[in-house]
Amino acid sequence: MKIKQFEYKPLSHYSYALVSNGEMVIIDPERDPMQYYAFANAHNAKIVGVIETHPHADFVSSHLQIHKETGAVIYNSEKLGADYPHQAFDEGDSIKVGKATFKAINTPGHSPDSITIVATEGEETILFTGDTLFIGDVGRPDLRENAGKMKAKRQELAEAMYHTIQNKFTDLPDDAIVYPAHGAGSLCGKSMSEANSSTLGNERMGNWAFKQQGQEQFIDALLDNQSFIPSYFGFNVDVNKIGAENLRPGIAEVPFKMYAAAKGLIVDVREEAQFKNGHLMGSINIQATSEESKFETWLGAIIEPGEKFSLVINAPEDLETVLHRVAKIGYEKQLQSILTLSGDNLVQMKPLDVQDLKKNPGNYTIIDVRNKSEVAEGRFFGNAQSHPLNTLRDTSDEIPTDRPIVVHCAGGYRSAAGSSILAKQLNPVTVYDLGEAVKEFE
Incomplete structure (x- = not known):
């Protein structure tokens, strides 16, 4: 097996491609599938499957686009109730990809429909744990309670996570490699390690969730001090259950204007200093100037799903990057225009003494x-x-x-x-x- 981990830093998201004997499967893909296609092409591999460990809340997945463009079969738990063409992949099911075998384990806790994927070839065991098992943590159980159409109570999911950790990984070897869907900085957990992978043996020793503890103690620790839930999370869960539209047509429809102004809700993505030096009256400064800036998270936390807005960028060469960042959370349809400023009728923010x-x-x-x-x-x-x-x-x-x-x-x-x-x-x-x-x- 050859495995490639893809990282999208602003959302602390990991996705994966696994190639065996000329066939390839993609796990938990992000919105733009082109990097996976390039990897398949470089390794002369045919994309035969795409697996969703659950309907993600913090980003829009490209599973349906990959299916349409490559013919790959989409696999996910039947508990998800997916509205797109798919094949059920639950406990007891297996997939053959080249010389590798993929099996599913139902691992509810982060969501009722979460699965962990066990990939084996020879003596090697790989676990793609989605948002169930992170490095140093487990997925939070409170994202489905008041968000989107797919409801589930946090207490029930916390109990499910306890039983998942207690029982579902028991028969797997210590040397199994753990590949999660997120790392430190993601809002899908609260105490994740900076490491991008681990072994199941190391997690059994160092991850708090595997420590000897009763159910009540586990649940209290899991639910305590979780971060806020951005307003776009429920929207993304619903989009991923339906399957997102292809990326390219969606972003192509957004108009671009140079040296322009805008009305209504305006998000200015330029650096703080540029914004303070001159911006359109009433603009909100959500910076998208580096991979360290959590632009997607804060755009989706401040701007509500369905709320129309315009974007101000610094220069035309920033257009494609910012468009793709907006589309990561499925907000491209809300985007009325992208513009650069003319320099007229701008307001400044006073510096603080x-x-x-x-x-x-x-x-x-x-x-x-x-x-x-x-x-x-x-x-x-x-x-x-x-x-x-x-x-x-x-x-x-x-x-x-x-x-x-x-x-x-x-x-x-x-x-x-x-x-x-x-x-x-x-x-x-x-x-x-x-x-x-x-x-x-x-």
Whole structure:
């Protein structure tokens, strides 16, 4: 077996291709399938299957597009209730790919329809664990409760995860390689390792979920202190259950305009400094300038599914990259236009006098846009009000407007977005972004 791990860093997502004797299977593919096609071509392999370990919440999968373009069979659990052509792949089922054998284990917990894929060839055993088993953690069980059409209660899924970890991996060898669908930084778990793979033996020794513990203790640890759920997660689960439309036609329909303006909801993806130096009135600054920026997550957390918006980019050469990033979470149909600015009728954000904030913090209303779990671990300012970024558009009317407002997070990315939201919604109150200077208050 030859295995290739593909990483999409902004979503901490891993997908896989496995080639055996000229045949190839893709596991948990991201929205753009071209990299998998290139890998198949380079290895003279025919793509015969694509396997979904579950309907993903944090990205849109290309399984249906791969089926249409290659004829590959889509495999997933029958419990998913998929609306696209597929073959059931559950416990007791097996697939032959070249000289490799694929078997499914039903491993509910992250979702009711999660499966783990066991691939064997000779003495080698590979586990593609999806969002069930991560390196150092297991998948969170609370994503299906209030999101999308596929409902499931967190308590029931947490109990299912306990039984999955206790029973489903028992007969598998310690040297089995574990390949998860996500790594550190994903919102699908809370304490994942930076490592991109492990062995089942190492997870049995080091992963908290495998430690000797009762069901109640396990469930308490699993449910405690989980992060927020972005509003787009339920939307993506539903899209993946139906099967997304082909990527190329979808992004081709988005109009591009140079030196233009826009009305309505505007998302400016340029760097914070560029945005502050001049932007369209009412724009929200969600930066998409590097792989480290969690643009997809925050776009889908701040902008609701179905909500129309326009994008401001820095230069025409950024167009394709940003379009693809929007499409990763299936928001391309909401995108009315992408534009570059003309330089006319732009507004600026005033810089904060950090020394005055240090001397006179009571002269400002300080807004902390970090997640509640972060705030619980410690505050930068004793008088700060907590308004997490993902709900800030809804809670901004609760913020006092009798003093200038200072917005902070932990490093500057979220405060840039948060300050732009408040500048839009609380105009004409002066809003400052503390940005990276927050580190001076640690």
